[in-house]
Amino acid sequence: MYITLRDRPKAGQQSPPRTKGKVSSVVVTLGVVSLMTDISSEAVAAILPLYVTAALGLTTIAYGFIDGLMQGASALVRIAGGWAADRGDHPKWVAVVGYGLSMVTRAGLLIASGFAAITALVAIDRVGKGIRTAPRDAMITAASDPAHLGRSFGVHRTLDTIGAALGPLLAFVILWAIPDGYTTVFVLSLGCAVIGFALLALLVPDVRPRRRAAAEPAEPGEPAEPGEPAEKPAGRPFSWRSVAEPRLRRLLIVSGVLGLLTIGDGFIYLALQSRDGFATQWFPLLYVGTNVAYLALAIPVGRLADRVGRARVLVLGHLALLAAYLCAGSATGMAGLTVATLVLLGVFYAATDGVLAALAGQLADTSVRAAAIGTAQTVVAVTRMIAAAAFGVLWYGLGRSPAMLLVAALLAVAVPVCFLALRGLDSARPVPGGVPA
Amino acid sequence: MTARNRRVIGFALVVLVVVVAAGGYGWSEYVRSRDAQTTASDVDLVPADVTVTGNRIVFRSTAPGDLYGRVAAVAADDPGGPREVAPIACDRVDTTGDRTVCLRTDRGIVTTFEASVLDANWQPTQSWPLPGIPSRTRLSPDGSLVATTSFVTGHSYMSTGFSTETMIHEIGGRDYGNIEEFDLLVDGEKIAPVDRNMWGVTFADDSTFYATAQSRALGHTWLVRGDLETRTLSVVRDGVECPSLSPDGSRIAFKKDVDDGPGVHWSIAVLDVASGDETVLDEQRNVDDQVEWLDDDTLLYGLPRDGEAGVSDVWAVPATGGEPRVLIPQAWSPAVVRS
Numbered sequence: 001m002y003i004t005l006r007d008r009p010k011a012g013q014q015s016p017p018r019t020k021g022k023v024s025s026v027v028v029t030l031g032v033v034s035l036m037t038d039i040s041s042e043a044v045a046a047i048l049p050l051y052v053t054a055a056l057g058l059t060t061i062a063y064g065f066i067d068g069l070m071q072g073a074s075a076l077v078r079i080a081g082g083w084a085a086d087r088g089d090h091p092k093w094v095a096v097v098g099y100g101l102s103m104v105t106r107a108g109l110l111i112a113s114g115f116a117a118i119t120a121l122v123a124i125d126r127v128g129k130g131i132r133t134a135p136r137d138a139m140i141t142a143a144s145d146p147a148h149l150g151r152s153f154g155v156h157r158t159l160d161t162i163g164a165a166l167g168p169l170l171a172f173v174i175l176w177a178i179p180d181g182y183t184t185v186f187v188l189s190l191g192c193a194v195i196g197f198a199l200l201a202l203l204v205p206d207v208r209p210r211r212r213a214a215a216e217p218a219e220p221g222e223p224a225e226p227g228e229p230a231e232k233p234a235g236r237p238f239s240w241r242s243v244a245e246p247r248l249r250r251l252l253i254v255s256g257v258l259g260l261l262t263i264g265d266g267f268i269y270l271a272l273q274s275r276d277g278f279a280t281q282w283f284p285l286l287y288v289g290t291n292v293a294y295l296a297l298a299i300p301v302g303r304l305a306d307r308v309g310r311a312r313v314l315v316l317g318h319l320a321l322l323a324a325y326l327c328a329g330s331a332t333g334m335a336g337l338t339v340a341t342l343v344l345l346g347v348f349y350a351a352t353d354g355v356l357a358a359l360a361g362q363l364a365d366t367s368v369r370a371a372a373i374g375t376a377q378t379v380v381a382v383t384r385m386i387a388a389a390a391f392g393v394l395w396y397g398l399g400r401s402p403a404m405l406l407v408a409a410l411l412a413v414a415v416p417v418c419f420l421a422l423r424g425l426d427s428a429r430p431v432p433g434g435v436p437a
Numbered sequence: 438m439t440a441r442n443r444r445v446i447g448f449a450l451v452v453l454v455v456v457v458a459a460g461g462y463g464w465s466e467y468v469r470s471r472d473a474q475t476t477a478s479d480v481d482l483v484p485a486d487v488t489v490t491g492n493r494i495v496f497r498s499t500a501p502g503d504l505y506g507r508v509a510a511v512a513a514d515d516p517g518g519p520r521e522v523a524p525i526a527c528d529r530v531d532t533t534g535d536r537t538v539c540l541r542t543d544r545g546i547v548t549t550f551e552a553s554v555l556d557a558n559w560q561p562t563q564s565w566p567l568p569g570i571p572s573r574t575r576l577s578p579d580g581s582l583v584a585t586t587s588f589v590t591g592h593s594y595m596s597t598g599f600s601t602e603t604m605i606h607e608i609g610g611r612d613y614g615n616i617e618e619f620d621l622l623v624d625g626e627k628i629a630p631v632d633r634n635m636w637g638v639t640f641a642d643d644s645t646f647y648a649t650a651q652s653r654a655l656g657h658t659w660l661v662r663g664d665l666e667t668r669t670l671s672v673v674r675d676g677v678e679c680p681s682l683s684p685d686g687s688r689i690a691f692k693k694d695v696d697d698g699p700g701v702h703w704s705i706a707v708l709d710v711a712s713g714d715e716t717v718l719d720e721q722r723n724v725d726d727q728v729e730w731l732d733d734d735t736l737l738y739g740l741p742r743d744g745e746a747g748v749s750d751v752w753a754v755p756a757t758g759g760e761p762r763v764l765i766p767q768a769w770s771p772a773v774v775r776s
Contacts, residue, residue, distance in 0.1 A: 049570055049588060050548070055746045116700070174463070176544050178470040180747055184463050191459035198451040202444040392631035 026143035027152045029204050030136055031159030036196030037099060038160055040106060040189045041125060042167030047175060048122070051182045052115065073123075075381040077130030082374025085135035087238045089210040091370055092139060096201055098132025101125075103197045106190040110183065134374030141361030141369060142209040149362055150310055153354030154302025161295040165288070213366040242368040243375055247425055251311075251363060252379050254418045255356065258318055259383030261411045263325075263391040265290060265345060271328040271400050272338050286342060293346020294353075301350035302358070309426030310359040315419045317351020320344045322411045329404025356380065363425065478502030480767065481519040489521040493774045494737070495532045498522060499748050500767035508539060508559065513731070513773070516751075516765045523559040527770075528571040533580040534774040536608070540571030540585060552585050554608055563609070568602050573679065573727045577640035582607055582665075584638035584646065601636040603648065605665065613665055621650060621661070622671045630655050635670070637679035637727050638663070639689075647673070647680040647689060660691070660708075677708065679727040681736075683756070684775065686710075690728040690736050690756065693717060705736060707756050720754050720761045729771050730756075731764075739769040 081098060085091035105121040105128070112118055137153075144152035171185045178184055269286045305313035324344035327337050357373050364372030394403040478500040483489060492513035498504055498520065506526035511518055527539035537555040542548060550567035552574070573586040586603045605613040616635050620627050630652035638648045644665045650672070651658045660677035661670040677691045687710055692703040695717065703725055705718045718736070726738040734756050741749045751771045753764040765771065 050542075056741055172545070172548055175548070178463075178466050179474070179544060180470060181463075181466055182746070184466045187459050187462050191455040194455050195452055198448050202448045202451075396629050396631050 022145075022148070023152060023155050024143040024145075026204060026207070027140050027155055028159075029199060030140055030143075031156040033099070033196045033200045033204070034136075034156065034160040035163035035166075036192045036199065037102065038163030039167040039170065040192040040196065041102065041129075042164045043171040043185055043192070044106070044109065044167075044189045046168035047171045047182060047185055048118070050175075052118065055180065055182055056115065072382070072385065074126040074130035075378045075385075077127050078134050078374040078378050078381075079371065080374075081131035082134030082138070082371035083238065084131075085138055085370035086210070086368050089208045090206060091135035091142075091209070092200070092204060092206045094135040094370075095132045095139065096197075098128045098130070098135070099193075099197050099200055101128030101131065103190070103193040106186065106193045109186045110190065133377065134370045137357040137361060137373045137377075138209065138370035139204070139207055141358070141373070142207045142212070142366075146362060148303075148306055149358040150302035150305035150313070150355055151299060152302070153358045154299035154350070157298045157302075157350075157354040158295050161291055161298070165291055165295070209366045209369060238367055238371070240368075240371075242365045243372050245365070247363050248360070248372055248376075250421055251360060251425065252376060254315070254421050255376055256379045256383045257414055258315070258411075258418060259380045260387050260390075261318075261407060261414055262321060262380075262384045262387050263407060264384060264388040267388065267391055267395070268324060268328045268341065268345065271404055272341060274400055275328075275331075286338075289339070289342035290345045290349070293343045294349040297346055297350035298354060301347070302354055305351070305355045305358065310355050310362065311422040311425040312419070313351050314355045314359060315415060315422055317348050317355070318411060318415050318418075320347035320351065322408055322415065324348065325404050325408040325411065329401050329408060331401060359425070473501055474503060474505075476502045478504040480504065480522075483519045483521045487521065491776050493534075493776075494731075494751075494765065494771050495530060495537065495774060496751060496765060496771045497527055497530055497769040498767060499769050501748065505747070508537070509768070511765060523555075525553070525555065525559055525561070527553075529574045529770045531574050531576050531583075531770075531772045532774055533576050533578070534776060536576065536580040537772075538574050538576055538583045538585070540567060540574050540587070542571065550587060552583070554583065565606075572601060573603075573637050575638050575640060575727075577643050577646075579643055580608070581610075581643050582640060584640070584648075586636040586638070601634050603635045603638060605638065605646075613668075616648065616663060616670065618668075619663065620667075620669045622669055624672075635661075639680050639682045639727070641682055641686060647682060649678045649680065651678075658694070660689070674708070674713070677706075678703070681728045681730060683730050683733055685733050688756070690730065692724055692726070692728070705738065705754065707736075716758065718754055718756075719758055720752075726770075729773055731773055732775075737764060737771045737773070739771070 081094055085094040088094070102125045105125040108121045108124075109118070112121055140152055140156055141149060170188060174181045174185050174188065265287070272286070301313065301317075321344070324341050327341040327344065330337065356376055360373045360376040361369055391403065391407065394406065397403070398406065478498070479502065480498065480500045489510040489512055493510050494513055494516060495508060495510045498507050498509040504522050506528075508523040508525055508527050508530050509520040510523075511520050525539060525541075527541050529540040531538050535557050537559070539553045539555055541551050541553065543551060550569060550571060551564055552567050552571075553561045553564040556562050567585060567587040569587040569589045571585070571587055573584075575584045576582065582605060584603060584605045586601050589600045589602050603616050605616060607613070616638070617633060621629065621633060632652055632654050634651045636649050636651075638646050640646045646663045646665070648661055648663055648670065649658060650661045650670055657675050658678055659675055660673045660680055662673050663670045676693060677689070678693070680689045680691045682689055689708045689710060691706055691708065693706040693715075694701050695704045696702040702723050705720050705724050705728055707716045707718065708714070722740060724738050724740065726740075729737040731737050731753060736754050736756050737751055738754075739749045739751050748767060749769045750763045751765040751768040752761045754761040
């Protein structure tokens with residue numbers, strides 16, 4: 001058993017506390033930071049194609065290519081960001097650099113003209129996003145009661161997704177009121193980035209997970225390992241070997257395998273579209289539908305993960321993906337099936353995105369927590385990119401329905417195997433008063 | 438005062454400054470834009486009851502003011518002269534004189550895109566939705582077919598790929614659909630690269646056209662010759678984008694990426710269809726447009742003005758080489774009517 005400083009479950013309590021106030025203020029603050037930053041970046045992302053074509057008179061041909069390249073680079077920078085956060089034991093300051101870098105690109109958009117400058121700024125923004133993600137998730141882990149990590153990440157991802165939904169909306173409201181108001185959108189974007197940055201820099205405490213763990217070996221966030229001595233060398237320096245320790249390695253491999261079978265929303269929407277033949281202009285609505293489902297479910301599914309085990313929810317969440325494949329791959333379509341597909345995708349994201357960070361944070365030693373979270377996210381991002389590329393080949397080789405069903409079949413085999421492979425990971429953490437994992 | 442309280446006050450100040458500054462800027466922009474939209478555009482207009490006839494150039498007028506974005510026409514022998522301005526705004530336009538195709542953006546909370554066919558009096562006779570930002574449009578010489586290219590941008594969550602959708606419609610007749618579905622043939626062999634993208638149609642007649650087909654994975658940007666009857670696209674040549682067939686059908690003007698590195702710099706080039714000879718023209722600037730032929734010797738294209746967002750000019754350059762010059766100031770997307 002371990003002792004927590006706050007949010008300590010009372011003995012005999014049958015379920016985790018449900019009041020909203022129990023979520024650490026640090027988590028909520030970080031959620032608001034992400035909300036502001038996402039308004040900032042998504043507002044610009046939504047109008048950038050229009051700006052480049054309508055205001056600058058260019059086509060977006062080169063844009064997609066560079067964007068894809070930077071997504072890859074961003075995934076790798078994530079590991080470096082995690083490493084720096086662990087190494088210096090100041091995750092906050094690494095996150096500040098990441099958010100600050102993105103903020104600077106917003107200021108740059110106000111003076112940039114020309115395609116090359118804008119692409120460079122978008123690229124730097126992506127690097128900033130890569131740098132900040134892992135330290136931020138490590139801070140969420142450090143600030144949360146280990147028993148409610150899933151809920152904490154659920155709260156954070158909900159706020160984050162709200163920001164991502166508000167950004168494009170605000171941008172288009174501005175362009176509707178001011179037809180050539182691109183600069184106004186950039187000003188809004190800079191303003192939101194500055195507020196998010198100030199909130200992080202001024203009001204988020206400089207949590208030092210390693211030092212705290214060394215001072216009080218049983219601090220919240222330090223996973224108590226049955227069979228392992230309580231005085232785990234928490235103050236020990238960063239070592240990649242700790243990232244590759246057996247349980248984490250199992251998680252990374254399972255994440256990689258499942259990532260290879262995650263073909264991406266784009267293809268699922270394309271499958272729905274090519275079956276039902278609705279106009280491509282409704283595409284953005286599909287993303288909206290998935291996001292609404294995701295933000296509605298992130299907290300409940302996070303709580304569920306806290307109760308029944310995060311590894312279980314992570315793996316079984318892929319059953320929702322499997323069901324989405326089957327819906328999208330079925331020969332005949334109905335409107336109801338399309339809605340079901342979007343809800344299933346929302347369930348899948350709710351069960352995997354925050355839960356993966358929670359699980360990696362829970363399993364990793366404090367000294368390598370940010371690096372472990374960053375590595376897990378990178379593995380997922382890179383394998384999903386490979387999956388999307390490979391699925392494209394399958395689609396044209398086999399046709400829509402057979403390709404979908406083939407991936408669904410592979411996933412149906414992979415889920416039980418992965419479920420067994422992660423057996424025991426959930427019991428690495430005692431579930432206070434909840435359903436025994 | 439505790440350190441925490443000082444930080445809270447500091448944060449409140451930051452929020453205040455941001456809200457006041459951004460709000461003030463937004464409001465001043467709103468007022469400026471409202472004024473700009475009601476200020477008369479500074480262009481010469483033909484008298485209200487006059488229409489420009491004969492050899493003429495139809496284009497999108499980019500002079501700031503109340504007529505911004507409207508379709509306009511000038512006489513071919515007085516391109517800088519007075520304009521007839523149509524009651525419709527378009528992003529891209531092409532015309533045969535009797536029939537005009539107009540791709541437009543409808544701004545709103547949900548921004549939508551549309552293609553309209555207009556009659557000789559600029560009245561819409563038909564319209565249909567487009568999936569994304571308008572890029573190119575062309576009518577066939579007899580005006581029976583219309584090709585549209587739009588960008589299909591996914592939501593920012595998945596913006597890893599740019600792609601285009603190029604559709605061909607027969608006006609009042611059948612819909613040929615997305616030309617990406619046509620069979621792509623290299624030396625008669627069918628290939629189907631996953632990431633293929635098609636754009637920039639130019640019609641030879643009512644069944645044959647040229648277009649661009651690109652596969653980044655294969656590293657090719659091909660000129661293809663399309664056949665509407667067999668629904669095929671046959672690869673003609675590599676390194677050709679946005680083709681435009683000359684009035685006499687003997688040459689194809691196109692944009693060519695002349696950058697050696699990973700960047701892109703498009704120059705204008707002319708291909709002699711019979712001999713396969715290629716000439717890169719003197720225009721040194723980056724031209725991102727589908728070139729239009731003014732006559733068999735002169736090419737037209739739009740270039741954005743430096744430092745004036747949203748304003749562009751239509752330039753002319755001799756097809757055999759020579760200095761480019763501004764033909765129509767404050768204009769975009771030229772289309773030539775030869776009567």
